[in-house]
Amino acid sequence: MVNRRRSETGEGRAVEGRAVEGRGDEGRAFAYDAFISYSHAWDKHVAKAFQSALQGFDRPWYRPRSLKLFRDETNLAASPHLWQEIEQGLTRSRWLVVMASPSAARSPWVRQEIRWWLTHRSADTLLIGWTDGTLVWDADRASFDWSRTDALPHEEMAQAFGQEPRWVDLRWLRSPEQAGSDPRLIECVAEFVAPLTGKSKDELIGDHVRQRRRTRHWVQATVAALTTLLLIAVAGGITAYNQRNSARAQTLVSQSRQLVAEASSISDTQPDLARQLMVQAHRLAPTAEAVGALVESYAMPRVIRGRGHVHAAAYSSRGLLAVAEHGVRLFHPARMTRPVSLGPVGRPVTAVAFSPDGRLLALGGADGTVRLLDVTDAGRPDTLAVTSAAADRGEVLVLVFTSGGRLVAMTEKGGSVLDGRDLARSTSLDALPGQPVAASPKGDLIATQEPVTNRLRLWTLSGSDRPRLLATVTSPSDHIFRSPQRVLFSPDGQTLAVAGGDSRVRLWDVADPDRPVVRPDLHVQSRRGVHTVAFSPDATTLATGDSDGAVALWDVSDPLRPRSGARLTGHTAMVGSLSFSPDGQTVASVSADGSAPDNATVRLWAVSGSERTSAFTTLPTAGTFPPAFSPDSRVLAAGGEPTTVWRVSGTSAPRLTATLETFNFGGQATAFGADGHTLFSGLPVKAWEMADPANPRDLTPGTTRTAGAQDLGLNPALPLLAARPGPGEAVQLWDISSSTRPTPLGTLGDADTGDESPLLSYQAVTFSPDGALLATPSREGVVRLWRVARGARPTPAGDLPAAEGRTTALAFSPHRRTLLVGDDSGTLTMWDVSRPGSPVRKGASARHTGAISGLAFHPGGEFAATVGLDGRVRLWDVGDPARPAEVTSLSGGGLSPFATVGFSPDGRLLAVSGDGGTRLWTVDRTRILQRLCAESPRITRTQWTQYLPDRPYDPPCA
Numbered sequence: 026m027v028n029r030r031r032s033e034t035g036e037g038r039a040v041e042g043r044a045v046e047g048r049g050d051e052g053r054a055f056a057y058d059a060f061i062s063y064s065h066a067w068d069k070h071v072a073k074a075f076q077s078a079l080q081g082f083d084r085p086w087y088r089p090r091s092l093k094l095f096r097d098e099t100n101l102a103a104s105p106h107l108w109q110e111i112e113q114g115l116t117r118s119r120w121l122v123v124m125a126s127p128s129a130a131r132s133p134w135v136r137q138e139i140r141w142w143l144t145h146r147s148a149d150t151l152l153i154g155w156t157d158g159t160l161v162w163d164a165d166r167a168s169f170d171w172s173r174t175d176a177l178p179h180e181e182m183a184q185a186f187g188q189e190p191r192w193v194d195l196r197w198l199r200s201p202e203q204a205g206s207d208p209r210l211i212e213c214v215a216e217f218v219a220p221l222t223g224k225s226k227d228e229l230i231g232d233h234v235r236q237r238r239r240t241r242h243w244v245q246a247t248v249a250a251l252t253t254l255l256l257i258a259v260a261g262g263i264t265a266y267n268q269r270n271s272a273r274a275q276t277l278v279s280q281s282r283q284l285v286a287e288a289s290s291i292s293d294t295q296p297d298l299a300r301q302l303m304v305q306a307h308r309l310a311p312t313a314e315a316v317g318a319l320v321e322s323y324a325m326p327r328v329i330r331g332r333g334h335v336h337a338a339a340y341s342s343r344g345l346l347a348v349a350e351h352g353v354r355l356f357h358p359a360r361m362t363r364p365v366s367l368g369p370v371g372r373p374v375t376a377v378a379f380s381p382d383g384r385l386l387a388l389g390g391a392d393g394t395v396r397l398l399d400v401t402d403a404g405r406p407d408t409l410a411v412t413s414a415a416a417d418r419g420e421v422l423v424l425v426f427t428s429g430g431r432l433v434a435m436t437e438k439g440g441s442v443l444d445g446r447d448l449a450r451s452t453s454l455d456a457l458p459g460q461p462v463a464a465s466p467k468g469d470l471i472a473t474q475e476p477v478t479n480r481l482r483l484w485t486l487s488g489s490d491r492p493r494l495l496a497t498v499t500s501p502s503d504h505i506f507r508s509p510q511r512v513l514f515s516p517d518g519q520t521l522a523v524a525g526g527d528s529r530v531r532l533w534d535v536a537d538p539d540r541p542v543v544r545p546d547l548h549v550q551s552r553r554g555v556h557t558v559a560f561s562p563d564a565t566t567l568a569t570g571d572s573d574g575a576v577a578l579w580d581v582s583d584p585l586r587p588r589s590g591a592r593l594t595g596h597t598a599m600v601g602s603l604s605f606s607p608d609g610q611t612v613a614s615v616s617a618d619g620s621a622p623d624n625a626t627v628r629l630w631a632v633s634g635s636e637r638t639s640a641f642t643t644l645p646t647a648g649t650f651p652p653a654f655s656p657d658s659r660v661l662a663a664g665g666e667p668t669t670v671w672r673v674s675g676t677s678a679p680r681l682t683a684t685l686e687t688f689n690f691g692g693q694a695t696a697f698g699a700d701g702h703t704l705f706s707g708l709p710v711k712a713w714e715m716a717d718p719a720n721p722r723d724l725t726p727g728t729t730r731t732a733g734a735q736d737l738g739l740n741p742a743l744p745l746l747a748a749r750p751g752p753g754e755a756v757q758l759w760d761i762s763s764s765t766r767p768t769p770l771g772t773l774g775d776a777d778t779g780d781e782s783p784l785l786s787y788q789a790v791t792f793s794p795d796g797a798l799l800a801t802p803s804r805e806g807v808v809r810l811w812r813v814a815r816g817a818r819p820t821p822a823g824d825l826p827a828a829e830g831r832t833t834a835l836a837f838s839p840h841r842r843t844l845l846v847g848d849d850s851g852t853l854t855m856w857d858v859s860r861p862g863s864p865v866r867k868g869a870s871a872r873h874t875g876a877i878s879g880l881a882f883h884p885g886g887e888f889a890a891t892v893g894l895d896g897r898v899r900l901w902d903v904g905d906p907a908r909p910a911e912v913t914s915l916s917g918g919g920l921s922p923f924a925t926v927g928f929s930p931d932g933r934l935l936a937v938s939g940d941g942g943t944r945l946w947t948v949d950r951t952r953i954l955q956r957l958c959a960e961s962p963r964i965t966r967t968q969w970t971q972y973l974p975d976r977p978y979d980p981p982c983a
Contacts, residue, residue, distance in 0.1 A: 056117040057095040058221050059152070062138045063124035064131075068156050071198050072096065072124055075154065078214045079221075092221060094122075108137075115141055120150045120221055125176040125192065126157035136178045148185045152217055153177070153192035162189045193217060274310070280973075281310035285318045287972060293595035296325040296628075297961035298968055304957050304981040305964070305973070307950070313902045316888075317913030319953045320900060320946060324631055324639040324916055326595055327361065327960055331625035334373070337509065337602040338613045338627050341379035344606060345403055346613060347386060348627055349374040355386075355403050358606075359677065361629075362959060365404055376509065378424035378432070385409075385445065387432055389421025395434050397448055412448040422509045423461075427468025435461040442468070442486065457484060457492050463512040463521070470495075470538055472512050472521065481512065481523060483538050495538045501525035501546050502554075510557040510602060515564040520544075520584065522567060524555035530569055532584055544584040549577050550592065559603035559612070566590070566635050568612050570600025576614050580635040590635025595628050609634075610643060633918020633944070640917055640937075640944035644671060644679055650694040651736070651788050651879070651925040652936035652943055656701040658929040660718045661936065663943040665733070666692035668706065670718050673934065679945065682719040691751075693733035694787065699741060703764045708732040708750050710759050710767035724765045736787050742796025743815050747773075749790055749801075756790055756801045758819065773801060773811060773819060786833045787925045788879050791844075793837045798822060798861060800844055802832040808846055810861045822861035834880035836889065843867070843906055847877025851893055855906040867906035872899055879925035883948070884932045888912065896920020898937050900948075917944050958982035 059079075063072040073096075080092050095114040111134075115121070121142045129135045142151060153160075158176035162169055167187060171179045193216045197209060219225060284306035288299040303322055307315040329348060337349045346356040351373045354364040376389035379400075386406070388396040392413075399407040419437040426432055432443040433454075440454035440461040454461050459473035459482060471484040471492065479500050484492040502525035511524045514535075521533040521541070528551040532544040549555050551571035559568045565582035574596030580588040596616035604613045612632055617625045631638050646664030653662040659674035660682075667687035672680045687693055688707055695706040702716045707730035714722040736749040744762035755772040789802050792813070799819060803809040808825040830850030837844055842859040851873030857865040875894030882889050887904045898915040917937060924939035928948070935946040947953055963980045970978075 055119045056093070057114065057119070058092045059120040059122045059217075060095045060115050060118035060138070060142075061122045061124065062129070062135050063156075064126055064128035064135060066132075067126050067128035068124040071156050071195065074198060075124075075195065075214075079217060092218070111138065112141065115145075120152060121146070122152045122154060122217065123177070124154045124156050124195075125160060126155075127175045128157070130158070130176055130178045136181050139178060139181045143181065143185055148190065151185070151190065152220065153190060154195045154217070155192050156195050156198070160192065164189065191216070191220070277310040278312055281306040281312050282314050284309070284972065285312075285314045288318065292325045293593070294597070296328055296595070298964065299325060300957040300961040301964040301968075301981060302972060304954055307954065308981050311950070313910050313912045316902070316950065317900060319950055319957075320948055321639040321913055321916065322953060322957060323641050323947065324637050326593070326628040326630045329356065329361075329627040329629070331627065333625070334617065335602075335615050335625035335627060336373065336375045337377050337604075338615050339377045339379060339604045340606045340611075340613065341383035341386070341400070342381060342607045343383035344608075345379070345383065345400065346604075346606075346629075347377045347379070348615075349377045349388070350625075353377065353386075353388060355400065355406070357403060365406070367398075367406060372420075375420045376422060376424045376434075378426050380426045380430075380445065381428055385426070387424050387426065387434075389424050389434055391420040393419060393421060393436060395421060395424070395432070395443065395448065397432075397445070410448040412443065412451070423463070425464040425466075425468070427464065428466055429468050431468045433461075433464040433468065433471070435464070452486075454492070458482075463514055465514040465518045466516055467518055470514065470518070470535070472514075474512070481521075483521075483535065483541065485538065496541050498523070498533050498541050498543070499531075501529035501531040502527035508556045508601060510559060511555075513558050513560065515560045516562055517564045520560075520564065520581070522558045522560070524558050524569065526554040528552070528554050528571065530555055530558060530567070530579075532567075532581065532587070534584060545587060547579055547587055547589075551575065556599055557601060557603050559605055561605045561609040561634075562607055563609060566605075566609065566632075568603050568605070568614075570603050570614060570616075572599045574598050574600060574616055574618070576600055576603065576612065576630065578612075578632060578635040588635065591632070591637045593628075593630050593637070595630075596626070608642075610638075634941070636918040637916055638918035638944070639915055640946050642678060642945050643918065643941070644669070644681075644943040644945070646938060646943045647940075648692045649787060649878075649923045649925055649939055650692060652927040652938050653695045653697055653704070654927060654929045654934075654936070655697045655715070656699065656930055658931040658933060660697075660715060661929075661943075662695045662697070662704055663936065663938055664692075665694060665938075668693060668695050670715070670721065672718060673929070673945070683721050685713060685721055686723070688730045688733035691733050693730075694735060694737045694748075696737040696739045696746070698739060698761065698764065699744075705737065705739075705746055705761065705764075705767070706730075706734065708734045708748055708757065709769070710746060710748065710761065712761070712764045712767065714764075725767070736790045738790035738792055738799070740792045740796045740799075740813065741794060743813065745770075745792075745796075745813065747790045747792070747799055747801070749786075752786070771818065773799070774803060774809065786878070787923075788834045788836065788881070789832060791835045791837050793842055793858075794839050795842075798837075798842065798858065800835050800837065800858075802835070808832050808835065808844070808856075810858060810864075812861070823858075823864060825856055825858075825864050826866070830876070833876045833878060834891070836880045836882045838882055838886050838903075839884050840886045843903075845880055845882065845889055845903070847873075847880045847891060847893075849876035851875055851877060851895070853877065853880075853889075853891055853901065853909060855903065855909055857906065868908050870901075870909045870911065872911050873897060875922075878923050879937070881926045881928050881935075883928050884930055888948070890926045890928070890935055890937075892921055892924040892926050892937060892939075894922050896922045896924075898924070898926070900935075915946060 160176045161173045193213050284302045288302035292299040303318050331350050333351050335350045339347050344358045348354045353367040356364045372391040374388050375391050378387045384401045386398045386400045394413050396411045397409045421434050423435040430445045432445050434441050442452040444450040457473050459475045462474045463472040469487045473482050481498045483495045500523045513522050519536040521535045523531045528549045530547040534542040551573050553572035555569045555571045557570040567579040567581045569577045576593040578590035597618045598616050600614050600616045602615035612630045614628050648665030650665030661671045661673045668685040670683040693706045704713045704715050709728050711728050712724040732750045734748045735751050738747040746759040746761045748757045757772050758770040760768040791800050799811040799813050807827045810822040811819040812822045813819050830848030833849050834847035844856045844858050846854045852871040854869040855867040873893030877891050877893045879892040889901045889903045892898045900912040902910045902912050921939035924937050927936050933949040935948045937944045966978050
């Protein structure tokens with residue numbers, strides 16, 4: 026066997042062959058061109074490489090090998106008759122190739138193969154490949170010099186050759202890798218192939234070289250073709266990949282828009298689920314619809330789920346919300362998700378009221394008891410006293426803290442007036458005919474309801490606290506619901522609201538309680554009547570809650586002409602209680618949503634006056650001058666009549682820190698300098714040091730302003746200030762390198778003296794982000810561009826072609842020379858002014874129905890905000906200048922004509938200044954998403970399956 030032979034000799038054998046059709050010497054048929062005899066110990070790898078080179082020599086790549094060689098590793102099978110098979114291989118071979126080396130000379134198998142060949146064949150058909158050792162021919166003796174030759178066996182080959190045999194030096198060939206890279210192999214292989222094939226060496230090498238060249242050309246052509254096919258396939262794959270990604274993106278966009286639409290449809294009835302859907306919509310694709318929904322999301326009511334039946338909810342003057350159920354929970358406005366629970370306090374709490382200073386909380390129980398707690402530290406309420414003054418008279422329905430420190434408790438059977446400092450001291454109201462239903466904020470008036478006629482009587486408690494009848498008033502219907510807050514005095518005590526069962530609310534002017542004057546009734550859209558009413562702290566807004574679960578808002582600032590406002594329709598059952606937050610910007614409504622009382626919820630609605638709003642707050646400012654943020658976004662100067670300074674950093678509510686001296690006639694525009702702590706205003710220019718916003722320091726005390734300046738523009742790179750004194754007046758340029766001595770540099774062009782009346786434009790002066798260009802309206806109503814440089818007078822750089830309307834607002838993109846132009850036709854146009862002399866119009870949109878009065882770019886450059894004389898505040902996606910797309914029309918709590926807009930430099934806030942104050946929106950999507958997740962429980966699997974059936978469950982707020 027082959028393995029046995031190798032184990033016995035420590036060598037391998039190598040012989041391979043090929044069948045040859047034809048006959049050799051003596052007419053024999055040969056299957057192999059040559060038999061390779063070699064030593065496994067030394068020449069195994071060389072023999073393999075040499076065999077491969079021989080078989081591939083002068084052979085086209087598409088034809089089988091031209092020579093067949095016998096080598097034992099590939100031709101011998103496992104057999105007990107090893108020599109017999111080797112002998113068969115020798116017999117069927119025409120030539121013997123001996124790989125000469127000292128190892129081969131010592132190998133008994135190589136020696137036996139040589140003996141057999143010299144015995145049965147001729148030395149003329151024996152070829153030698155010299156792989157190692159010494160091989161020396163002695164020409165004089167016509168034999169090898171055996172004293173020095175060790176690469177061939179002496180005994181077998183001493184008399185084999187009569188003349189010098191042919192051998193080839195292969196000592197350089199020691200690895201198969203050399204067979205493909207060493208050029209010497211061609212000549213060596215040709216030496217062997219020539220006698221095997223009967224061709225000359227030169228002819229073989231020439232054919233081989235031509236064949237190699239032809240093969241190389243074929244390979245190159247094949248590679249080129251395959252490369253072309255590969256590129257086509259790759260291009261097709263990339264196209265398919267892009268098409269697939271495009272299809273996926275379109276699918277995500279479609280799903281995102283669908284989720285936004287579905288979230289919008291349930292935003293009031295299921296606000297928690299709507300918040301989750303909005304987050305998922307933005308997660309799938311941040312489309313314009315998704316971004317708009319996020320910015321508008323503050324308008325969705327926040328939901329507090331009751332622990333059992335919720336009887337009432339009330340705000341304190343400090344913003345604390347108390348929810349009365351079996352116990353009481355206190356909610357801090359900044360920590361709505363972490364309430365303080367007071368736990369059960371005897372019987373269920375049926376009424377709550379805060380003292381005017383917000384330090385005391387009164388709780389009325391179902392057993393008629395009244396508890397007084399100190400909530401100065403809302404985290405650690407302290408019980409001060411408990412009284413049973415109203416015991417045996419039924420549950421406490423209404424509690425009213427008066428400004429004089431008294432507490433009025435009213436039940437179905439009577440009531441008491443308690444001393445807030447000593448609850449043991451009380452005055453009974455049982456002597457009053459009828460049921461006490463309301464008390465004035467001062468505590469000097471009590472309203473009672475007659476049990477049969479449902480008329481209301483007004484009583485005074487002044488003087489000796491003995492009630493005295495003042496007047497009788499009628500309700501809007503014969504039936505008045507017996508529920509808390511059905512009759513209510515306004516916070517100023519001058520108006521009495523009475524809810525009726527026929528869906529009307531009657532207002533009485535009780536400024537003179539002896540002679541009440543009836544005002545126009547409010548007609549509520551309800552099928553079964555109004556149950557509860559509530560006044561805003563400033564008494565200008567009235568909220569009504571009806572049996573259908575709706576809350577209606579009314580503007581009653583003019584009682585003679587009340588106007589209906591927003592209708593809030595989120596509850597599914599009767600609204601039993603209403604309360605305004607101390608700033609009047611939130612309404613809390615209580616309802617037993619669902620078929621069971623345990624489903625009661627408190628909904629918190631964001632409002633501004635009698636309208637809903639998506640702004641998170643409204644600052645009480647006066648004037649429509651552009652809001653000015655400090656570069657670090659922590660300070661806001663707003664209004665202008667006068668200018669007020671606000672802290673707007675962090676997550677807390679904005680805080681008023683200072684009021685600046687204001688130009689008396691018409692107010693003033695302001696702008697922060699690039700240093701972040703200097704505020705400029707007026708003409709001549711005045712400056713304030715704002716390092717401490719609570720204590721502004723006048724840097725120009727000797728300057729007397731003659732104009733407030735309608736519009737200011739600060740250069741972001743140079744110490745320059747551009748100011749427009751007023752409508753139609755020329756723009757002035759000021760050097761503000763010294764904040765204590767601003768210096769005028771002259772005016773730009775002429776004043777607007779055209780035939781048309783000059784328009785008010787508060788945001789029509791703007792510098793490019795590199796400070797090299799200034800854009801202003803010209804007297805023709807178009808936009809003029811000026812080149813600006815330090816120490817040089819501005820020069821005209823170009824004009825934007827005239828449009829249909831005159832320019833009213835301008836804003837540069839923060840990252841490139843893209844100019845946004847608003848005009849008096851309500852059209853928003855985007856211009857590329859990178860080449861000022863040849864501006865290019867990119868795109869436009871006309872969504873406003875009146876002139877655009879305010880315009881601002883978001884610091885990120887992808888969004889812009891506008892406000893027009895139509896009062897609409899619109900947010901735009903301007904990422905593609907050729908297609909400005911409206912993202913949303915912001916619900917700001919009413920219209921804002923002649924308003925102005927501004928973004929904070931950190932991109933977190935949008936401010937809109939108008940006659941109704943300065944409204945602030947959160948436009949930071951990251952913070953909005955965090956808030957939405959914090960305000961709503963995680964979407965359930967069932968809800969996910971309903972709205973996203975084709976996607977695996979993956980909650981966005983996990």
